[in-house]
Structures are given as C-alpha cells and as structure tokens.
Amino acid sequence: MQYDSQGRLGHLAAIKRAKLAAAREADDYAQELRDRLRREEQRRAQLADEAVFRPADVAKQIAAVDEKIAAIRTEKANHEKERERLAAELQAAGGAYGAALRFAKEKGLPVPYDADEGSHQQNSEVA
Amino acid sequence: MLKSLKTTRGKAAKATAEAEAALEEIRQLRLRLLDQRDDLASRPLPLEHAVEAMEAALERQAEQAVADINMSGLMRPGGREPSLNLDAHDRASLAFAAARKDIAALLRERLEARYESGPEPLSREQKAQKLAALDDEILSAELAEEACIRELEVAGIAFMRRADADPRALLAADAEMAA
Numbered sequence: 001m002q003y004d005s006q007g008r009l010g011h012l013a014a015i016k017r018a019k020l021a022a023a024r025e026a027d028d029y030a031q032e033l034r035d036r037l038r039r040e041e042q043r044r045a046q047l048a049d050e051a052v053f054r055p056a057d058v059a060k061q062i063a064a065v066d067e068k069i070a071a072i073r074t075e076k077a078n079h080e081k082e083r084e085r086l087a088a089e090l091q092a093a094g095g096a097y098g099a100a101l102r103f104a105k106e107k108g109l110p111v112p113y114d115a116d117e118g119s120h121q122q123n124s125e126v127a
Numbered sequence: 128m129l130k131s132l133k134t135t136r137g138k139a140a141k142a143t144a145e146a147e148a149a150l151e152e153i154r155q156l157r158l159r160l161l162d163q164r165d166d167l168a169s170r171p172l173p174l175e176h177a178v179e180a181m182e183a184a185l186e187r188q189a190e191q192a193v194a195d196i197n198m199s200g201l202m203r204p205g206g207r208e209p210s211l212n213l214d215a216h217d218r219a220s221l222a223f224a225a226a227r228k229d230i231a232a233l234l235r236e237r238l239e240a241r242y243e244s245g246p247e248p249l250s251r252e253q254k255a256q257k258l259a260a261l262d263d264e265i266l267s268a269e270l271a272e273e274a275c276i277r278e279l280e281v282a283g284i285a286f287m288r289r290a291d292a293d294p295r296a297l298l299a300a301d302a303e304m305a306a
Contacts, residue, residue: 004300012297015285095290096297103294 005100005109012097013112019090026083033076040069143284150275150286157268164261166246173248174238181234189227192220269296274304 044065051058104111171177196217200210213221223230242248249257273296279286288297 001295002300002303003295003298005298007300008298012288015288089287092287092290096288096292099290099292100294100297104298109298 003104003107003109005104006112009097009100009104009115010112012093012100013115016090016093016097019086019093023083023086023090026079026086030076030079030083033072033079037069037072037076040065040072044069143279143282146275146279146282146284147286150272150279153268153272153275154289157265157272160261160265160268164258164265167249167254167257167261170246170249170254171242173250174242176250177238177242178235181238182231185227185231185234188220189224192217192224195220266293266295269293270299270304273297273299277301277304 044062047058047062047065051062101111101115103109196211196213198211200212211217269292273288273292276286276288
C-alpha cells in the first residue's frame with residue numbers, strides 16, 4: 001500500500017488543532033457563563049438584603065434578576081451539551097491522529113517535523 | 128434567481144445527506160465484517176484435535192499422579208511394615224490414572240455431543256486463510272470509509288473519523304482510494 005504519511009498526518013493534525021481550539025473556546029464560554037451566573041446570584045442576594053428595608057422598590061429588580069438567572073442557567077445547560085459534543089470530537093480526532101502517528105513511526109514512514117503525540121488532551125475543567 | 132438558488136441548495140443538501148448515508152452504510156458493513164471475524168476467530172478446531180488434546184492432557188495428569196507417589200517406603204522399608212502412605216488425594220489420583228481410558232471415552236462422548244450442536248469446526252490453516260480474507264475485506268471497508276470522508280471534506284463537509292480508524296486507511300495516499 002502507498003502511504004502519504006506526511007500529508008495525511010498534517011491534515012489529521014490540522015483537524016485535531018481545530019477541534020482543540022473549539023473545545024477550549026467552549027471551555028472559556030462555559031467559564032464566562034459560570035462567572036455571569038455567580039455575579040447575578042450575588043446581585044440577587046444583595047437585593048434580597050435590601051428588600052427587608054424597602055420591599056416595594058426591590059421586588060421588580062429581584063424578578064428581573066431571577067429572569068436573567070433562569071436564562072443563564074438554560075444557556076449553560078445547552079452549552080454543556082455542545083461542550084460534550086466538542087470534547088467527543090476532539091477525543092476522536094486525537095485518537096485517529098495518535099494512532100496514525102504511532103503507525104507511521106512504527107513503520108518508519110516520514111512524519112511531519114512538528115508531529116507531537118497526545119497534545120490533543122485538553123485540561124479538564126470542573127464545570 | 129432565488130428559486131434557482133433554492134433548488135441548488137436543495138440539491139447540495141440532498142447530496143450531503145446521500146454521502147452521509149453512504150458513509151453510515153460503509154460503517155455498518157464494517158461492523159458486520161467485524162462480527163463475522165469474531166465468529167470465525169472463535170470457531171473450534173476439528174474434533175480429532177480436541178480428542179488428541181484431551182488424551183494428551185489425561186496422559187499428563189496420569190503420569191503426574193504416579194510420579195507423586197513416594198516409592199521409597201517399598202524399596203527401603205527399614206524394618207517397618209512397607210507402606211505407601213497414601214492420603215485421599217493420592218488414592219483419587221491413582222484411581223484416576225488407572226481409569227484414564229474409561230474417562231477418555233466419557234470425555235470423547237461429551238466432546239462429540241458438543242461438536243454436534245456447536246459451530247462448524249475449522250482447521251488452523253482454514254481459519255488463518257478465512258481470517259486473512261476477512262481482514263482484507265475489513266481493510267477495504269476502512270479505505271472506502273476514509274475515501275468517503277475525504278470526498279466530503281473536499282466538498283467542504285467535515286465528518287468525524289472514528290478514533291479507532293485503521294491507521295493504514297488514514298495514511299493511505301489518495302491513489303489508494305481510487306483503487
């Protein structure tokens with residue numbers, strides 16, 4: 001069988017890098033959503049404290065913040081599914097690339113100078 | 128103009144769906160081939176081979192049973208009453224050794240019954256030949272899958288490769304795909 005190890009590994013590495021970038025972006029956005037949620041929850045707690053002294057003024061504001069919190073939670077849940085999908089794609093892209101690179105090395109086929117094994121692993125984040 | 132664009136988009140969507148369906152079909156075919164391979168790999172060797180293996184195993188056990196007996200009590204009794212000092216295990220082992228031909232007949236009957244109701248046996252050579260042929264077919268399916276993914280990529284549609292895709296297909300030159 002004829003191989004184009006350099007060309008194909010370059011292509012698979014590019015896919016892996018794109019998936020890694022997408023997965024990292026999804027992680028960043030997940031972090032942003034967590035921060036936004038925390039800020040809104042803090043804001044709601046403050047408003048709840050103020051409500052003791054002037055309940056009529058604050059009730060509307062609390063309702064608005066509750067709406068925001070609900071919207072962020074919904075977005076966070078939806079984004080989590082997307083994040084899982086991207087993580088699975090990264091895993092598949094990394095697995096295919098890693099297996100191809102190992103095979104090429106075992107068979108003594110030429111590999112790109114910057115071929116690296118396992119760099120598709122992203123830092124796992126606690127959601 | 129707008130209608131023409133819609134028609135073109137519709138055709139592109141249909142082509143994409145057809146390509147994805149074809150890819151899925153290839154993947155299903157590969158899975159069926161892998162099932163066939165598992166089935167083939169687990170086929171037993173012919174009955175004669177199993178009978179020979181059983182007889183050889185019985186013979187080894189019988190030899191071991193006799194070899195474990197301490198004969199020195201008979202050869203150098205030293206004034207005491209000659210004794211073999213057989214415990215229950217020794218006695219059972221010796222009985223087994225003495226009856227090994229009957230035991231072999233019993234086991235052969237059981238083996239024959241298993242072979243009658245079991246999958247078709249294959250000799251080592253037959254199995255190796257059939258496995259090699261199936262492996263070729265599996266590789267062809269892997270190459271067809273990779274070719275399909277490459278065609279989709281050329282059309283601008285990214286389709287994920289399997290993490291356990293065969294590296295030979297992943298690294299194959301485009302010329303191999305046309306073959």
